[in-house]
Amino acid sequence: MRAWLFLLALALGFEAWARMEFGGTFIFNSFNIQSIAIFAVAPLILATGQTFVIISGGIDLSLGFIMGLAAVVAAHTINAVSPGLGLPMGVLVGTIVAVAVAGIPGLINGLLVSRLRVPPFIGTLGMFGVARGVAFLLAGGTTVPISNSFFATIGNGRIFGVPYIILITALFVLVMHYLLSQTRFGQHNYAIGANVQAARRSGINVKSHLLRLYILSALCAGLAGVVYSARFNAGAAQAGEPLLLDCVAAVVIGGASLFGGSGTILGTVAGAFVIAVIQYGLVFVNVEPFWQFISVGIVIIISVLIDQAQRRFSGGRIDE
Structure with missing residues (x-):
């Protein structure tokens, strides 16, 4: 709940700043709202997967370049199959192939952590480098343009004034929320994060x-990489590099504990919008963009301190 309250306070703060500085509005501007939502799309999709991992007591540092790898694979596949299969089918095939390829480093991460008992930080950090290198090799060190007007429409088109990618992300988030909160898989995830020995027993x-x-x-x-490619009509190996910090920040700000055992998808949604409001709001009020990194970092530190304080007062485990 604190993430949503912080989001509200942040939006009101930028609203007051905008009115005093420019005599305009920040919140009651439909263009600003849509821009913030679009800013949040890719980090939010990444953060939904990261939410599951952090709740289990782990972390996945490879997501940024897995996203970049998927973006490059999607671009190459769509360009290769669209002339023969048609534009819509080319997009479908490209999406399936890109997401499937993204699952390969995920499988390796899972084997390292679950079977070989490699600490998640180390295993996924290694995969960060591998995915990064493979993505740049496939891209030839450049951005890969996509020749498919249907794909560009998905990334930049609208229905009733709402961008398609926002609707796609909203549907995906609802599915992930159901998976975490209403299924056995989700409940097992909480149990493992709270006490892995008790879960095993x-x-x-x-x-x-x-x-x-x-x-x-x-x-x-992988899905985040496809959505990124649709938005910019190109695949880039570095697509997710700046989003790794954002996705972890969204999960932590949203109330998930880095010790595991707690967190929600809806909290992550609030966290993603907090990051997007900070990033877009600072640009809107004409502050140097480098302050975005400082602001996000401070918010992460504050969120972790609040989590530790809550655990201490509730008698939870705090590692010395």
């Missing part, structure tokens, strides 16, 4: 769950 197959968990996280990154 209760009959949960922890190894199998962690394997599927990292695959799911990578598939989310």
Whole structure:
């Protein structure tokens, strides 16, 4: 709940700043609202997968370049198959191939963490480098343009004034919210994050769950890469590089504990919008964009301190 309250306070703060500085409005401007929502799309899709991982007590540092890898694969595949299959079918095939390829590093991450007991930080950091190198090799070190007008329409078109990519993201978030809050998979995820030994003794197959968990996280990154490619009508290996910090920040700001065992998709949604409002709002009030990194970093630190304080007062585990 604190994430939504902070989002409201942040929006009101920028509203007051905009009225005093420019005599205009920040919140009651439909262009600003849509721009903020579009800013939040890719980080939010990444953050949904990261939410599952952090709730389980892990972290996935490879998501940014898995997203870039998927973006490049989507671009090459759509360009290759569209002339023969047609524009809509080319997009469908390209999306399936890109998301499937993204699942490969997720599978490797899952095997490293669940079977070989490699710490998630180290295993996914290694995959960060591998995915980065493969993505740049496939892209030839450049951005890969996409020749498919149907794909460009998905990325930049609107229905009743609402961009398609916002609707796609909203539907995806609802599905992930249901998966986490209403299914056995989601409940097992909370149990493992809260106490992995107790979860194992209760009959949960922890190894199998962690394997599927990292695959799911990578598939989310794959979808984020496809959405990015649709928005810019091109695939770029570095597409997700600046979004890794944003997706982790969204999860933490949204109330998930880095110790595991707590967090929600709806909280992550609020966290993603907090990041988007900070990034867009600072540009709107004509502040140097480099302050975005400082602001996001401060918000992350404050969120972690609040989480630690809550755990201390509630008697939760705090690692010394």
